[in-house]
Amino acid sequence: MVDRRAVTMQTIADSLGVSRSTVSLALREAPVIAEATRQAVREEADRLGFVPNRSAARLRTHQRRLVGLVVPDFANPLVAATAAGLQRVVGEQERVLLVSSTFEDSVIQRRVLRSLIEEQVGGVIITSVIGTTAAELAGLANAQIPAVLLNRMVEDFPAPVVARSAADIVDLAFDHLYVAHNARRIAYFGGFIDASPRRDRLEHFASRIAAAGLPSFPAWASPPSTSTGEARDTFMTLVAERGMEIDAVICHSDTVAMGVLRALANMGIQIPVVGIDDLDFAADMTPSLTTVRTDARGLGELAGRTLLALMGSTFEPAAEPALELIVRESCGCAQDS
Amino acid sequence: MVDRRAVTMQTIADSLGVSRSTVSLALREAPVIAEATRQAVREEADRLGFVPNRSAARLRTHQRRLVGLVVPDFANPLVAATAAGLQRVVGEQERVLLVSSTFEDSVIQRRVLRSLIEEQVGGVIITSVIGTTAAELAGLANAQIPAVLLNRMVEDFPAPVVARSAADIVDLAFDHLYVAHNARRIAYFGGFIDASPRRDRLEHFASRIAAAGLPSFPAWASPPSTSTGEARDTFMTLVAERGMEIDAVICHSDTVAMGVLRALANMGIQIPVVGIDDLDFAADMTPSLTTVRTDARGLGELAGRTLLALMGSTFEPAAEPALELIVRESCGCAQDS
DNA sequence: CTGAAAGCGCTTACAG
DNA sequence: CTGAAAGCGCTTACAG
Numbered sequence: 006m007v008d009r010r011a012v013t014m015q016t017i018a019d020s021l022g023v024s025r026s027t028v029s030l031a032l033r034e035a036p037v038i039a040e041a042t043r044q045a046v047r048e049e050a051d052r053l054g055f056v057p058n059r060s061a062a063r064l065r066t067h068q069r070r071l072v073g074l075v076v077p078d079f080a081n082p083l084v085a086a087t088a089a090g091l092q093r094v095v096g097e098q099e100r101v102l103l104v105s106s107t108f109e110d111s112v113i114q115r116r117v118l119r120s121l122i123e124e125q126v127g128g129v130i131i132t133s134v135i136g137t138t139a140a141e142l143a144g145l146a147n148a149q150i151p152a153v154l155l156n157r158m159v160e161d162f163p164a165p166v167v168a169r170s171a172a173d174i175v176d177l178a179f180d181h182l183y184v185a186h187n188a189r190r191i192a193y194f195g196g197f198i199d200a201s202p203r204r205d206r207l208e209h210f211a212s213r214i215a216a217a218g219l220p221s222f223p224a225w226a227s228p229p230s231t232s233t234g235e236a237r238d239t240f241m242t243l244v245a246e247r248g249m250e251i252d253a254v255i256c257h258s259d260t261v262a263m264g265v266l267r268a269l270a271n272m273g274i275q276i277p278v279v280g281i282d283d284l285d286f287a288a289d290m291t292p293s294l295t296t297v298r299t300d301a302r303g304l305g306e307l308a309g310r311t312l313l314a315l316m317g318s319t320f321e322p323a324a325e326p327a328l329e330l331i332v333r334e335s336c337g338c339a340q341d342s
Numbered sequence: 343m344v345d346r347r348a349v350t351m352q353t354i355a356d357s358l359g360v361s362r363s364t365v366s367l368a369l370r371e372a373p374v375i376a377e378a379t380r381q382a383v384r385e386e387a388d389r390l391g392f393v394p395n396r397s398a399a400r401l402r403t404h405q406r407r408l409v410g411l412v413v414p415d416f417a418n419p420l421v422a423a424t425a426a427g428l429q430r431v432v433g434e435q436e437r438v439l440l441v442s443s444t445f446e447d448s449v450i451q452r453r454v455l456r457s458l459i460e461e462q463v464g465g466v467i468i469t470s471v472i473g474t475t476a477a478e479l480a481g482l483a484n485a486q487i488p489a490v491l492l493n494r495m496v497e498d499f500p501a502p503v504v505a506r507s508a509a510d511i512v513d514l515a516f517d518h519l520y521v522a523h524n525a526r527r528i529a530y531f532g533g534f535i536d537a538s539p540r541r542d543r544l545e546h547f548a549s550r551i552a553a554a555g556l557p558s559f560p561a562w563a564s565p566p567s568t569s570t571g572e573a574r575d576t577f578m579t580l581v582a583e584r585g586m587e588i589d590a591v592i593c594h595s596d597t598v599a600m601g602v603l604r605a606l607a608n609m610g611i612q613i614p615v616v617g618i619d620d621l622d623f624a625a626d627m628t629p630s631l632t633t634v635r636t637d638a639r640g641l642g643e644l645a646g647r648t649l650l651a652l653m654g655s656t657f658e659p660a661a662e663p664a665l666e667l668i669v670r671e672s673c674g675c676a677q678d679s
Numbered sequence: 680c681t682g683a684a685a686g687c688g689c690t691t692a693c694a695g
Numbered sequence: 696c697t698g699a700a701a702g703c704g705c706t707t708a709c710a711g
Contacts, residue, residue, distance in 0.1 A: 011485075013688055024698045029690060039696060054484045059460040060397040061688035064703045071461075080426035080639070082419050089417035092443050096450065101457045104441040106429050113433065120438050123396040124408075147391045148348075233626045260623070267626040286597070289570045289604040291628040302417070350704055361682045366706060376680060398704035401687045 012053045021049055032057070069127030072312065073103045075117055076132045076155075080106075081231075082284050083258060083301050084132070087155065090305025091130065098313065100127075107134050115141065122148045128312045130167075132156050135199050151315035155308050158201040165315070167308040169299045169328060171205035177297045177330040178255045178279045179213050186277045186337055188253030192225035194265060195236050196257030203257060210255070222251055231257075236264025237271075244272060253277040253336075259284045262294055266335060277336040292334035300326045349390045358386055369394070406464030409649065410440045412454055413469045413492075417443075418568075419621050420595060420638050421469070424492065427642025428467065435650065437464075444471050452478065459485045465649045467504075469493050472536050488652035492645050495538040502652070504645040506636045506665060508542035514634045514667040515592045515616045516550050523614045523674055525590030529562035531602060532573050533594030540594060547592070559588055568594075573601025574608075581609060590614040590673075596621045599631055603672060614673040629671035637663045 014028040021028075023042070031038045031046035038046075049055075062068065072095050076084045088104065095102050103126060105117040114134045121129055122144055128151045133142070139162040145152050152164040175193075182188040193210050196203040207226060214221050225243060230236040236256070253276055256262035262280030269275065280287060280296035287294040303326035310323045332338050351365040358365075360379070368375045368383035375383075386392075399405065409432050413421045425441065432439050440463060442454040451471045458466055459481055466482055469492045476499040482489050489501040512530075519525040530547045533540040544563060551558050562580060567573040573593070590613055593599035599617030606612060617624060617633035624631040640663035647660045669675050 011688090015688080025688090026690080026699080027697055030697090033690090037696065042696080054481070056456065056459045056481070056485060058401070058462065058688050060400045060462055061703090062690075063397045064395070064401055064688080064705085065690045067703080078426060079416070079429075080419075080422045082417075082422065085417045085419065085422040088441075089415060089443060092416075092441070096442065096454075099453070099457065101440055101442065101454075101461060103438055104425075104429070105433065105438065106426060116436070117433075117438075119393065120436065122393045124438060125395065125397055144391070144393070148393060233623050237626055263623055263626050267628060267630075270628050286570050286600055286623065289574055289600050291604060291607050293604075348704090352704080362704090363683080363706080364681055367681090370706090374680065379680080395704050398687090399706075401689085401704080402706045404687080 011058075012055050013058070014055075016053060017046060017049050017055060020053070021045060063125055067125075069125055069316075070098075070100045071103055071124060071126040072100050072309075073105070073121040073124075073126040073129040074131075075105050075107060075114065075121070075129060077109050077134065078106045079104060082260065083282055086284065086301035087305035087308070090302035090307075091309040092305075093302075094306050094309030094313065098318065109134050111137065111141065118142070118144055122150065126150060128152065128316045130155050130308050130312055133159055135197060151312060153308050153312045153315070155304075156200075156202050165311055167304065167311055168202060169304065169325075171202055172209045173328050174281055174297050174299065175206050175209045175213065175255070177328060178281070179210065181295070181330055181332070181336065182253045182255070182277055182279060183217065186253060188277060189219055190222065190250065190252040191219065191255065192222040192251040192253070193255050194225050194240065194257065195230045195261030197231055198227075198229045206257075225251060225254075230261060230264070233260050233264040233267070236261040237268045238264075240265050240268040241271065244268070244274070249274060249276075251276070254279070256280045258282050259287045259294060259296055262287075262296065262335070263290055266290060266292065266294070275337070279330075279336055283331050287331070288333065290335070293339075295333045295336035295338060296331050298329045298331050300328075348395075349392050350395070351392075353390060354383060354386050354392060357390070358382060400462055404462075406462055406653075407435075407437045408440055408461060408463040409437050409646075410442070410458040410461075410463040410466040411468075412442050412444060412451065412458070412466060414446050414471065415443045416441060419597065420619055423621065423638035424642035424645070427639035427644075428646040429642075430639075431643050431646030431650065435655065446471050448474065448478065455479070455481055459487065463487060465489065465653045467492050467645050467649055470496055472534060488649060490645050490649045490652070492641075493537075493539050502648055504641065504648055505539060506641065506662075508539055509546045510665050511618055511634050511636065512543050512546045512550065512592070514665060515618065516547065518632070518667055518669070518673065519590045519592070519614055519616060520554065523590060525614060526556055527559065527587065527589040528556065528592065529559040529588040529590070530592050531562050531577065531594065532567045532598030534568055535564075535566045543594075562588060562591075567598055567601070570597050570601040570604070573598040574605045575601075577602050577605040578608065581605070581611070586611060586613075588613070591616070593617045595619050596624045596631060596633055599624075599633065599672070600627055603627060603629065603631070612674070616667075616673055620668050624668070625670065627672070630676075632670045632673035632675060633668050635666045635668050637665075 031043045107114040130153045132155045154166040156168045230239045259280040259282045283296045283298035368380045444451040448471045465488045467490045491503040493505045567576045596617040596619045617631045620633045620635035
């Protein structure tokens with residue numbers, strides 16, 4: 006409101022005829038400063054529109070209030086939901102989130118991590134590019150920056166992994182299709198090849214299939230697809246090439262499930278479809294999507310709390326929110342309700 | 343890799359027996375330093391795992407490489423897409439994005455803006471909380487931080503507004519319904535009451551309606567709805583209360599359109615529906631959504647370029663990507679293809 | 680071509 | 696209760 010030169014503590018000190026130390030202590034509400042002085046300093050600071058320079062404070066104290074979030078692409082609705090949960094936790098602590106997408110490019114990831122270290126972030130939450138090794142994350146450890154691995158594991162990197170249980174997710178979907186819908190030729194479809202959550206899910210899925218003595222359909226699991234459009238096209242190609250050899254599908258995500266539902270509609274075929282995530286729009290697809298709710302927002306909050314705990318904050322450890330199967334129309338349960 | 347104390351330029355200087363200045367100049371590739379020295383410094387820096395401290399550099403130089411993004415909620419897919427475009431532009435310049443959601447809460451917005459100023463961001467892109475006044479953004483101006491208003495206008499605040507033309511959007515949707523589908527009882531539905539883009543669209547919509555001598559249906563425009571579920575419920579309530587008095591709908595967003603399509607399906611009614619945005623999933627709804635493509639990603643890039651230009655970067659000014667009507671099934675055009 | 684010195688804006692012992 | 700001084704890690708004139 007007042008000046009065009011940056012106003013610093015010195016400005017306030019001069020204007021009040023006190024020292025910088027007094028201003029600093031007064032603004033930080035140090036009880037050692039006389040109430041009258043504190044008051045005067047606060048008022049003058051407001052009048053001048055003083056805003057403390059965090060860079061300077063950080064340089065002096067090594068306090069670190071920034072939190073870095075590194076994800077493949079936050080245009081992905083699942084990622085965006087997770088980030089929103091995280092932001093909630095981080096924002097409550099007056100911390101600020103530095104967000105970067107890597108677009109699955111390890112060169113960008115390297116650059117981004119370096120930037121975050123340079124900015125002296127207090128911690129990092131990362132869904133690392135596929136194929137990332139512990140060595141590529143070593144910079145964080147060297148800079149003593151605590152990290153949390155979100156969803157994707159990195160072999161030999163000593164950081165907590167926050168992710169939903171792949172086995173539990175698969176069990177919920179599989180059991181419903183197998184028991185409630187008598188499906189016997191079940192496929193897992195979609196996702197990023199080689200991402201650890203998908204690998205874990207596929208592994209558990211294979212063991213359930215084997216234990217139940219059911220046939221497996223690896224061809225349906227192999228082509229990658231993450232976007233809705235990709236999923237739709239890939240699924241239609243598979244049906245064209247192999248025929249409708251399956252009688253139910255577990256989709257890697259709701260986004261993928263939407264493409265599969267569209268493919269099925271295009272071809273006039275109906276088989277039970279179960280998604281994973283329960284994103285906002287799952288309830289309003291036609292047919293509405295039966296899906297395993299993974300509560301991305303809750304997971305983001307959990308990741309945030311886990312990181313903040315590593316950074317020294319204390320709060321009651323948040324329980325991991327429970328997974329839940331949300332039954333709707335796409336599996337055939339409520340098709341005509 | 344080596345030490346647990348932070349390694350600074352002093353560490354490198356000591357280890358090499360040169361001065362801090364030499365290290366600083368060498369690392370910044372100053373031609374004044376002998377090539378051999380530069381080489382030695384670079385190698386030692388790598389060996390020690392040196393990462394420059396941006397806070398210190400910023401304090402000294404007042405360079406500002408951080409860019410702040412303030413949005414209502416980046417879990418909103420439209421916002422996420424815009425943010426992704428922005429990140430692309432910002433990332434190319436080795437800049438880092440500070441992202442904060444305000445959840446439409448002006449108290450949070452105030453806190454967030456203050457944090458960004460404290461962190462010495464070089465610029466801010468903001469979709470401000472509804473009802474934000476220029477006074478609430480004055481802190482940015484005082485701190486001489488350039489700003490770009492994304493989508494939402496703020497009266498009397500001297501910053502460029504980056505948004506798609508409300509009139510053009512409405513024209514594309516209206517003309518298609520009016521001309522191609524002979525709709526005569528057209529409603530605009532959904533969105534946040536009082537957000538400036540919606541106000542502008544409604545205003546232009548009203549003028550088109552009036553010019554064509556068509557009846558208007560303000561009741562359909564008034565109840566707010568931004569999420570898919572909200573839109574679905576609100577739409578069903580309207581139909582229940584008022585009967586099916588309209589024969590076509592322009593929806594404020596694809597997200598809203600999805601809810602409307604679901605509501606129509608629930609009630610077994612078919613009228614032409616046009617969305618706005620063309621998000622990824624629009625092509626794969628059932629029916630697939632006819633919508634005005636606003637290219638959120640492109641808009642994010644444009645906002646980024648606009649801000650960077652304000653911050654002093656120069657590049658060829660990006661043309662605003664054109665709006666385009668994407669015709670699919672939901673308007674009735676390709677229902678059976 | 681390289682070094683000594685000053686200073687960015689803050690915080691924190693330490694005197695008084 | 697308040698002030699003078701040192702120092703965080705960097706950059707940039709200015710000497711030499």
